[in-house]
Amino acid sequence: MEFSLNSKIVEFKNFEEFNKVFSLGKNDLILTNEFIYNPYLRKYNLECNIIFQEKYGNGEPTDTMIDAILKDTADLNIKRVIAIGGGTVIDISKIIILKNNQISAELFMKKIDILKEKELVVIPTTCGTGSEVTNISIAFLEKENIKIGLATPELYPDYAVLIPEFLETLPYKYFCTSSIDAFIHAAESYLSPKASIYSEMFSEKAMALLINGFRYIAKNGEEARKDKFTEFLQGSNFAGIAFGNAGCAAVHALSYPLGGRYHIPHGESNQLVFMSVFKKYKKKQSVGKIEKLEIFLGEKLEVDKEEAFDALEKLLEKIYPKKRLEKYGIDKKLYREFAKEVFEKQQRLLANNYVELTEDEIISIYENI
Ligand SMILES: [Fe+2]
CATH class of the missing domain: 1.20.1090.10 (Dehydroquinate synthase-like - alpha domain)
Structure with missing residues (x-):
């Protein structure tokens, strides 16, 4: 028998309370969607870096999307990634925190060692994937034409943060x-x-x-x-x-x-x-x-x-x-x-x-x- 729970689980009433504890700053990267950012985050004028996933493509994550985000964030000196979104945002974030991740397909195909480099905080905005506490990321590799999952302990989020107000964004x-x-x-x-x-x-x-x-x-x-x-x-x-x-x-x-x-x-x-x-x-x-x-x-x-x-x-x-x-x-x-x-x-x-x-x-x- 084996059972593991590797993420710290925290609950806040809203984003403001979360930010009081996590104090987001210039070494943080928020990966989210504009329809979440505008109503809930914009008003705080956060100092951290913000990336909107949809600018890189819609639907399920692909290696092309992940690689483009990696390229745009490579020089930012990011120490912590905060994923605020559904399955796509969370799965991409799990790859962004890895080392040597310039070509994400190589990680998915385990051609290079999986090493964790950044802290990962996940705030789910849907009530379904459970991805905030799992060690799996799934992406479609375009050149190889396969949907592939990477499951390894390095992908466990450090924090799974439950904030009910974000579910309001969900039709x-x-x-x-x-x-x-x-x-x-x-x-x-x-x-x-x-x-x-x-x-x-x-x-x-x-x-x-x-x-x-x-x-x-x-x-x-x-x-x-x-x-x-x-x-x-x-x-x-x-x-x-x-x-x-x-x-x-x-x-x-x-x-x-x-x-x-x-x-x-x-x-x-x-x-x-x-x-x-x-x-x-x-x-x-x-x-x-x-x-x-x-x-x-x-x-x-x-x-x-x-x-x-x-x-x-x-x-x-x-x-x-x-x-x-x-x-x-x-x-x-x-x-x-x-x-x-x-x-x-x-x-x-x-x-x-x-x-x-x-x-x-x-x-x-x-x-x-
Ligand atoms: Fe499912």
Whole structure:
């Protein structure tokens, strides 16, 4: 058994309180987006260096984006990087803090030694990735034409800072998809064979916090989410700690072809396959850990354990209704191809499955969505 939590976790009500403690100055670099900077940071006239990620490209991080940011910041004598943003900003920051990082593709491909040079402070502005406490950075390498992850202890942020006011920047749709993604991190890591009593504790607390929040929104409407921002940030953070240790599995694996080919956002494509995967697990191996999960969810949702998965699905539908795969222009005939791709490329994730799934079973998971 092994369990690690390598980042100090701090919580502040707002950015002002954070800055009183961290006193940002000229050796600091903030990597963020303009839509976050303008309403929340501009007024403080900070002395530090500021880079807007979107000026270097949109969407998921690429080595070209990272290299351009590195070039522009090389002469600034940066000692500390403060990432304020979602997955893209955080993943790029994890590379900026490394030494000899002029050609980031070489780091991702482990052609040069990974050495940490700067301190990293991460302030997530979504409640989903958990990236503020994990040691993984993922980028698309343009020349090599591959999406690749670098996971190494040097990438653990020194500080994970939770500031609920930043969630206000997140439109309802992205709030939903990111918090549902966080829930899936907690649930997948709970069933993972790598789970331990420690990671389970974080998975359970994450699921409890998120279910409470979802129920509150279902009852009081989408604006009411603002009352629960702290709990959603904590839930996402706990889920990050759990999956950072026990891993994600089939839900993330099966969502890859949907995200990669149809550009369905990560949380949304995960939600599409989530229940279909868990119901397949239940059909294959109804006794064991999955029963423990059903009992836990049943308690939180106030239903019998047999109805727990259906009740959860209904609750998530109420928060953010799923669309049918055909609505994305996905043809049934492609399911076999998807399953093949998942089988070939996602063994790293499939290794964490609750039970083994065959290629035919993966096809039927897509069919049951
Ligand atoms: Fe995820």
